[in-house]
Amino acid sequence: MIKFQDVSFVKEQAAILKDISWQVNAGEHWAILGLNGSGKTTLLKILCGYEWPTTGHVTVLGEHFGQTSIPELRKQIGWVSSALKARIKGWETAEKIVLSGKFASIGIYERYSDDDLATAVQLLADCGGKKLIGSAYNTLSQGQQQLVLIARALMADPRVLILDEPCSGLDLFAREELLETVSRLIERPHAPTVLYVTHHTEEILPVFNSLLLLRDGKIYAQGSTGKLMNESVLNDFYPEKVRIISQGTRQYVIKA
Numbered sequence: 001m002i003k004f005q006d007v008s009f010v011k012e013q014a015a016i017l018k019d020i021s022w023q024v025n026a027g028e029h030w031a032i033l034g035l036n037g038s039g040k041t042t043l044l045k046i047l048c049g050y051e052w053p054t055t056g057h058v059t060v061l062g063e064h065f066g067q068t069s070i071p072e073l074r075k076q077i078g079w080v081s082s083a084l085k086a087r088i089k090g091w092e093t094a095e096k097i098v099l100s101g102k103f104a105s106i107g108i109y110e111r112y113s114d115d116d117l118a119t120a121v122q123l124l125a126d127c128g129g130k131k132l133i134g135s136a137y138n139t140l141s142q143g144q145q146q147l148v149l150i151a152r153a154l155m156a157d158p159r160v161l162i163l164d165e166p167c168s169g170l171d172l173f174a175r176e177e178l179l180e181t182v183s184r185l186i187e188r189p190h191a192p193t194v195l196y197v198t199h200h201t202e203e204i205l206p207v208f209n210s211l212l213l214l215r216d217g218k219i220y221a222q223g224s225t226g227k228l229m230n231e232s233v234l235n236d237f238y239p240e241k242v243r244i245i246s247q248g249t250r251q252y253v254i255k256a
């Protein structure tokens with residue numbers, strides 16, 4: 001699905017990503033962890049063709065960067081982020097915002113069919129947002145807005161879905177509801193490959209079978225979440241000592 005080979009990215013003489021070699025295979029869902037400034041957003045920008053690697057090769061969905069149409073490729077990648085949230089037109093109804101995902105636009109400027117609208121309504125319902133139909137986006141809670149944006153990303157039927165800190169700003173219960181929805185969506189047949197960026201290990205649900213640990217623009221470790229999520233790895237990964245508290249299938253990391 002995704003292959004980075006020896007990718008580096010230099011901006012204004014600063015090495016932001018160094019020697020990134022990373023492969024995402026079909027059926028894998030990745031959590032991406034790294035402290036502020038470790039390079040997570042830059043990695044994702046390269047993946048979506050918003051930034052170009054200084055050296056190395058990137059292949060996404062079988063397309064080699066440099067030999068493919070990036071706008072066409074981007075249609076197959078959904079990215080839910082705070083940057084997107086800031087651009088949404090708040091007076092639109094939830095279902096119209098979902099519908100706009102079909103056109104990868106912020107408002108709706110193209111003709112759409114009754115079937116398109118029905119698909120948007122269905123996706124909103126699938127994301128647990130049935131009761132949001134008809135409500136203006138700016139009247140919704142942050143958790144409800146996230147559901148709308150996830151449904152919007154799914155409207156384009158992407159093969160890769162990037163969820164970039166989707167739980168930030170959510171209260172405890174809204175967060176659990178959103179995580180349940182994400183888990184359910186991933187378990188559906190033909191679900192996209194999900195890349196889930198977070199600072200909070202307890203959000204790494206069992207569906208995230210793979211883990212990428214980024215530190216100072218480099219891959220510190222990558223592989224099975226089960227193998228990497230332990231105190232010995234995380235104590236070396238983080239600059240300070242941490243402890244893991246396990247609660248069912250969830251792992252809470254706290255400063256020791």
Ligand SMILES: Nc1ncnc2c1ncn2[C@@H]1O[C@H](COP(=O)(O)OP(=O)(O)OP(=O)(O)O)[C@@H](O)[C@H]1O
Pocket residue numbers: 011012014016034035036037038039040041042043
């Ligand atoms: N356009 C740019 N010009 C110069 N430096 C940049 C640019 N974009 C990012 N950086 C730097 O690259 C480093 C990595 O930034 P990036 O946003 O990728 O980190 P991040 O892991 O996503 O951080 P956060 O968790 O805070 O969102 C930071 O030191 C940042 O200041």
